[in-house]
Amino acid sequence: MAEVKLVNIKKVYPYVSGEEKKKNKKKSADEPEKKKVNLQITDEGVVAVQAFNLDIKDKEFIVLVGPSGCGKSTTLRMVAGLEEISDGELYIDGKLMNDVAPKDRDIAMVFQNYALYPHMTVYDNMAFSLKLRHTPKDEIDKKVREAAEILDITQYLERKPKALSGGQRQRVAIGRAIVRAPKVMLMDEPLSNLDAKLRNEMRAEIIKLRQRINTTFMYVTHDQTEAMTLGDRIVIMKDGYIQQIGTPQEVFNHPANLFVAGFIGMPVMNFFDAELKREGDKFFVEVGGIKVELAPEKEARLLKNNVQSQPVTLGVRPEHTDVAEQGIASTVEVAEMMGSSVHLHLNADGKDVIVIVPTIDMKGSYKQGDTVHFTFDGKVAHVFSKETDKNLEF
Amino acid sequence: MQKKSSLMKKLKKYWPFYFLALPGLIYFFINNYIPMGGLILAFEKYTVSGGIFGSKKIGFQNFKFLFSNADAWIMTRNTLLYNIVFILLGLVISILTAYFLHELKSNMSRKFYQTVILFPSLLSIIIVSYLANALLAGDTGFINNHILLPLGLEPISFYSEKKWWPFILVFVHFWQMTGTSCILYLANMSAIDPSLYEAASMDGATRWQSFFNITIPCLVPTIITLTILAVGKIFNSDFGLFYQVPMNSGAIIDVTQTIDTYVYRGLMNTANLGMSAAACFYQSVVGFCLVMITNSMVRRISSENAMF
Incomplete structure (x- = not known):
């Protein structure tokens, strides 16, 4: 203890002998400079x-x-x-x-x-x-x-x-x-x-x-x-x-950045290119033709950080994404039956999205090519800066 | 019949592998098996006109000659004792040298020391014998002229005083052979999972405790295999070392005569091929028996480490 x-x-x-020399080797003029990745x-x-x-x-x-x-x-x-x-x-x-x-x-x-x-x-x-x-x-x-x-x-x-x-x-x-x-x-x-x-x-x-x-x-x-x-x-x-x-x-x-959001959680979080809109003290995200207001505690944190309207990466976990009558339109590519739930692999305007649907809530079965609409709640949406990848709430 | 068909099936199925093994098998057959027929010479009084198969059969006469000779005890004693020293001391020296090389962190240093240690084994024994001569010669030798005389000590006549030669021969042997003999141990040490040493250091082991508790036990199969093979050759000796390095000096023959040098000298003096063949046959049979005995002893103590 x-x-x-x-x-x-x-x-x-530290570099072992030889590696450094290789690294520092003078490049010929016509050799394009490689970017440090x-x-x-x-x-x-x-x-x-x-x-x-x-x-x-x-x-x-x-x-x-x-x-x-x-x-x-x-x-x-x-x-x-x-x-x-x-x-x-x-x-x-x-x-x-x-x-x-x-x-x-x-x-x-x-x-x-x-x-x-x-x-x-x-x-x-x-x-x-x-x-x-x-x-x-x-x-x-x-x-x-x-x-x-x-x-x-x-x-x-x-x-x-x-x-x-x-x-x-x-x-x-x-x-x-x-x-x-x-x-x-x-x-x-x-x-x-x-x-x-x-x-x-x-x-x-x-x-x-x-x-x-x-x-x-x-x-x-x-x-x-x-x-x-x-x-x-x-x-x-x-x-x-x-x-x-x-x-x-x-x-x-509350993932601190895009990496954590993508690394933690299985299946991985869905990411969308979205717009964060500030209207007074209210914050909305606009994505795929829908506008969702963020939860009050999220709005409070964004306000505290003095976040303004900007393009963001929106993250929503598959288990927090719901199939609905209205929402972002997509087509079913694969439906994986997992027992207690179905993992729907959707294509929303060229973007891969996973939605978990509990089998108990299912009204029918999903087939490849079916059109499905999905939406999410403002409580479970995470907004990340496009520039720094950081969660704007932090 | 069933066995034959299964062998044919195997040959058919794995013919590319057998084909690949063919050159090696041919080599072994020509180089190792055909010459075995020559062992018949050990039981003949060989004459050039009679040839191998037509010479007079004399039973065990050649063996009798070999062992009734006054030198039989000396050459057997020398061969055995030198080999015992080479096996035991060689084990310690090779493992310690390999361990020190293995422990070197810098690759450059390791390569340097390995090359230095390995270099003597690349030298011909003739060159080694002249290097030894340059050190040991009575009038012109380095030891007498540059060490003993400046110190006011009496010069030593190395080539006529036999008391020095057990040490000189053992030193020259290890100076020349340590580089090659430590390679196997070094390769084995490199193959030991480094996490075993890390686990040992977490458990509280010092370097020497790790050496005795991890390195040595992991080397045991190699040590046993090499020792069994060395025991199998305990009646053989490095001809160059015992004949060339002492410069065939008669005054020190009591401590440099081994079975191989005796056979060579016998062959040179009497051209008695039968006696030479008998000596070789004797070496092989005794070596084979010793391998079997040692292996069965190892199998009794630790069956997993036995060769077969």
């Missing part, structure tokens, strides 16, 4: 993480989520001590940890590929850290068996990792981490090597485990479902920057 504080953390991977590649090297500020409370479950290459694993590895921190400060329980060796940070980590010692039995894998700390044998035995009991792997203690299934190996990896009751538990995409069914089961196991061992968790995933179900708070990252920090509900209901 510990508080973790990351202050302005930055990670730069990746902001993370700078003169000092490849910037994996920057301006990372986060306060993790004691016993909090924080999930870092983002696409591949966004810097989430690097951040976790910096906390673990497996990567050097290029700049900034890391505190665990108020102590500066930048130059402290991993073994002295009192943290444990569960790796994506389990990282179980192949030549050791499950028991030895779990006991290894305790043996290195010269813990008495009977205490090691007690702790290993307790952890095995929690994770339901007692019957596999004498087996070697290669004789275990993926799920069992994952349990052993977690067991190895919890056996020494670390202050902070780090998990780097621990479920990504498992199949969908096992992943769901293990997710539930991790929730139960968290209640039992009651420590601070930092969990990295690219799976937003894991992030939403496990985290007390979610940190959404892109290109090494934090995009938003908030509870699952906050990031789902």
